[in-house]
Amino acid sequence: MTSYISLPMYAANIDQRLRIIAGKCTNCSIIVYPQRLVCKCCGGKNFDLTPLSGLGELYTFSVLHGGGAPSEFDYEQKMTGDVLCGIVDLFEGPRVMARLADIDSSQLKIGLKLEAVIRRLYDQEGILRYGVKFVPETL
Amino acid sequence: MIDVAVIGVGQTRYGMFPGRTLKDLFYEASREALDDVDKGLDPNDIDEAFVGTLSTGGAQLGNFAPLMMEAAGMVGVGARHVENACASSGFAMRDAVSAISSGSADIAVAAGVEKMSDLPRERNRLWLGISGDVEWERLAGTNFAGIYAMMARRHMFEYGTKISHIKMVAVKNRQNALENPKAQFRSAFTMEQATKSPNLASPLDFSDACGITDGASMVILARADLARSFTDQPVLVVGSGVGSDYVAIHDRTSLTKLQGAVDASVKAYEMAGIRPEDIDFAEVHDCFAIAELLSYEDLGFCDRGKSGIYLESGITQRDGKRPINNSGGLIAKGHPIGSTGTGQICEVVNQLRGRADTSARQLANVGYGLTHNVGGSGAAVAVHIFKAME
Numbered sequence: 001m002t003s004y005i006s007l008p009m010y011a012a013n014i015d016q017r018l019r020i021i022a023g024k025c026t027n028c029s030i031i032v033y034p035q036r037l038v039c040k041c042c043g044g045k046n047f048d049l050t051p052l053s054g055l056g057e058l059y060t061f062s063v064l065h066g067g068g069a070p071s072e073f074d075y076e077q078k079m080t081g082d083v084l085c086g087i088v089d090l091f092e093g094p095r096v097m098a099r100l101a102d103i104d105s106s107q108l109k110i111g112l113k114l115e116a117v118i119r120r121l122y123d124q125e126g127i128l129r130y131g132v133k134f135v136p137e138t139l
Numbered sequence: 140m141i142d143v144a145v146i147g148v149g150q151t152r153y154g155m156f157p158g159r160t161l162k163d164l165f166y167e168a169s170r171e172a173l174d175d176v177d178k179g180l181d182p183n184d185i186d187e188a189f190v191g192t193l194s195t196g197g198a199q200l201g202n203f204a205p206l207m208m209e210a211a212g213m214v215g216v217g218a219r220h221v222e223n224a225c226a227s228s229g230f231a232m233r234d235a236v237s238a239i240s241s242g243s244a245d246i247a248v249a250a251g252v253e254k255m256s257d258l259p260r261e262r263n264r265l266w267l268g269i270s271g272d273v274e275w276e277r278l279a280g281t282n283f284a285g286i287y288a289m290m291a292r293r294h295m296f297e298y299g300t301k302i303s304h305i306k307m308v309a310v311k312n313r314q315n316a317l318e319n320p321k322a323q324f325r326s327a328f329t330m331e332q333a334t335k336s337p338n339l340a341s342p343l344d345f346s347d348a349c350g351i352t353d354g355a356s357m358v359i360l361a362r363a364d365l366a367r368s369f370t371d372q373p374v375l376v377v378g379s380g381v382g383s384d385y386v387a388i389h390d391r392t393s394l395t396k397l398q399g400a401v402d403a404s405v406k407a408y409e410m411a412g413i414r415p416e417d418i419d420f421a422e423v424h425d426c427f428a429i430a431e432l433l434s435y436e437d438l439g440f441c442d443r444g445k446s447g448i449y450l451e452s453g454i455t456q457r458d459g460k461r462p463i464n465n466s467g468g469l470i471a472k473g474h475p476i477g478s479t480g481t482g483q484i485c486e487v488v489n490q491l492r493g494r495a496d497t498s499a500r501q502l503a504n505v506g507y508g509l510t511h512n513v514g515g516s517g518a519a520v521a522v523h524i525f526k527a528m529e
């Protein structure tokens with residue numbers, strides 16, 4: 001298997017994935033998520049860790065139909081039909097690609113207010129992988 | 140810098156060839172390229188070889204280039220594998236050009252090959268997502284269909300581009316491929332059929348995407364001042380530029396342009412001393428139909444956001460003022476990943492030499508031809524510009 005998220009790779013970023021912890025550049029204050037080693041904005045290399053609110057707006061999206069998603073999602077796609085994927089403009093600035101959930105695909109539109117939840121993504125090698133999905137804001 | 144010229148090109152037919160091997164495909168492309176050097180070339184005189192491939196399904200990851208060269212009867216040529224996803228052989232071309240222009244080689248080969256049909260469908264889908272920022276994009280449940288779909292939706296949102304514009308790309312390119320004996324998909328395709336195509340990743344349908352393809356291609360290059368001893372019709376590489384960008388699209392400021400393509404083309408135009416309006420025809424990287432629209436804007440053929448209208452005007456049709464993807468493009472000629480970049484160059488060089496395989500396909504106005512080869516969703520882009528040597 002040439003392409004999959006190995007357990008060590010997944011585990012190395014567990015704080016980012018399950019607690020939505022971003023990096024804040026100590027030099028220019030820009031927030032990066034996923035975290036980076038070098039700042040996108042100023043090239044700085046030092047970051048303070050900062051948790052994100054998980055709130056944001058849908059920037060773009062796609063509904064992947066049968067055969068569209070990577071094969072590790074086959075089981076889910078068989079159960080649910082479609083895989084909903086989007087890019088979310090987070091309240092604190094960064095933009096992130098993630099799964100969308102708890103919404104009918106016909107309700108998706110750019111600008112939709114969303115919030116992050118931690119959900120099961122798929123299981124591989126007998127280990128469940130969890131991560132961020134975005135659902136309609138409940139407020 | 141030393142001027143560089145193409146002295147021969149070769150390409151296999153593109154398609155699904157379960158019975159054929161990588162070596163066999165590579166050999167055929169090399170044979171055709173060598174035969175295309177009219178006055179002959181002794182393979183022993185080739186100084187360096189750059190062979191593009193993604194990973195051929197994980198079948199041969201180590202010492203790939205020497206193995207291919209050996210299969211082609213070119214053993215002993217200093218060879219290496221160049222990998223930049225779907226732009227692998229566009230970058231192999233760039234490296235071969237640099238080897239000559241820097242003076243370290245007199246004759247160099249750029250080639251590409253991919254064998255995608257070896258794998259079961261599930262494994263292909265597993266494998267084909269590997270050229271993104273896997274660690275993040277993959278867990279979002281998407282691969283390139285979804286990624287280009289999200290770019291398409293943004294383009295529609297920001298500029299009012301319509302689904303019909305996207306479909307027009309697929310229809311145009313499939314129509315162009317009808318006349319191309321080397322193309323994979325050669326059956327008539329109408330707008331009506333396009334609108335009935337099942338959905339793949341909204342807003343893109345299956346007919347807006349390319350398929351699974353096997354194939355190989357090779358370009359033989361020489362110092363321009365030696366070129367006439369090999370052929371009476373050398374083609375000059377007048378422009379060469381490469382660019383890169385954030386791999387994951389969520390890290391980019393804009394989803395409606397490929398900055399790597401803009402950068403690569405600016406460098407290529409600068410080297411050629413020409414402007415976008417000077418390009419007479421081009422082969423662009425339409426891995427998904429939306430990608431061709433983005434290329435019109437990134438290459439400066441039309442204003443930002445206006446690609447749909449530009450296409451609608453008919454300019455990029457075979458009989459238009461600037462034909463784009465006269466070969467059928469990736470969508471219809473086929474997209475054997477590692478072969479695509481040098482395969483595009485085969486098409487442009489043949490056109491510039493007046494050697495299109497069928498007269499119906501030969502373009503009349505061929506001053507400057509351009510190739511645009513994109514890796515993944517724009518993480519790496521190679522642009523080359525060609526002109527027949529006077």
Ligand SMILES: [Zn+2]
Nearest residue numbers: 025028039042
């Ligand atoms: Zn900074």
